[in-house]
Amino acid sequence: MQELSFWTKLADEPLWLKVRWPYTFDLFDHYLITPAEADVQEYRALMQEQGLDPEQPFQADDADLARVRSYNEEENPDGFPDAYIESLALYQNITELLLARDVMQFHCSALEMDGRAYLFTAPSGTGKSTHVRLWRQVFGARVTVINDDKPLVRLQKDGSWRVYGTPYGGKHNLQTNTSQTLCGIVMLERGAENKIERVTPQDAYVTLMAQTYHSIQTPERILHAMDLVGSLANLPVFRLQCNISQQAVQVAYEALKGETR
Structure with missing residues (x-):
């Protein structure tokens, strides 16, 4: 070989x-x-x-x-x-x-729209990819899928976060070799109605930590990863209960636009 x-x-x-x-x-x-x-x-x-x-x-x-x-x-x-x-x-x-x-692998779908990047995260099977597909249906060419499964996120020297495409774009291989400033995170949950709320960094932390890749490492590395997730949780983070519809996209977009403009 x-x-x-x-x-x-x-x-x-x-x-x-x-x-x-x-x-x-x-x-x-x-x-x-x-x-x-x-x-x-x-x-x-x-x-x-x-x-x-x-x-x-x-x-x-x-x-x-x-x-x-x-x-x-x-x-x-x-x-x-x-x-x-x-x-x-x-x-x-x-x-x-x-x-x-200061780079982490994050399990999510990441998209860019109008110069801002957003992450949509949830346990497998909840509908991340479907939600991102609906964004593309609603907003068309304004939306770029940065990565549909395993992007990298990096804490910048100025304290902002940036998300990067990787070759690991999930079962549909949706990924783009690009990057953009990360402006918001949406934690998806299934629900009969479309409702969204801003959550505190404390409430967001556990979910965000669970969606990062981390194997058994040294205590120093674990603490460093925890610090990074703590910083990530200070971004605008929302919990969206949704029925996976185009209306859910509008609800998410209005919340994100209002908090990250």
Whole structure:
């Protein structure tokens, strides 16, 4: 098996990656870069800070694949293909690596409209993707889907947050290699009527923490992730009970527009 190495940039961080299966290389097709010297130096600095070899590409090893395969056995007892497992393990490793750069993987659908990005988060099966699809129906070309499953969010030096597209766009592969300032988060719940309310950072925290990816890490990393989620919870966060209709889109839009203009 011939290994493939390539350069990419996720959440503005240059990464040199190595994979065994072409599947993951193809997944990153729209995220490949030709690194400048500054990119190479930035990658080396990140690797050195994390105690990793700065002269080697970053990858998922056999133990990483075994861990991810075991985790996914409950969802699919027959097992996923090795190439797919490698892609998941690599992204989890990337997420852990970039935590040092105030970057987190967030389970949500992220869209951009009129220069603002919004996240829609909920347990799987609640209707995140359907809700985002309805935004596209209502507002048309004004809406760009940044990522429909696993975008990255990053705390900026000025205290704002930014959301980034990634190659991991969910079962419909809805993703765009772009980024935008994050202006609001909507926690979706199913309901007979469409009702939305602003929630406090304290009320939002537990839900937001549950939607970030975090594996078993050092206490320092866990505390850092908790601090980041605390900052994320200070954005305008809403709870939307909705019946997954175009009216639900209008209710959400009016609330977000009023709080994030």
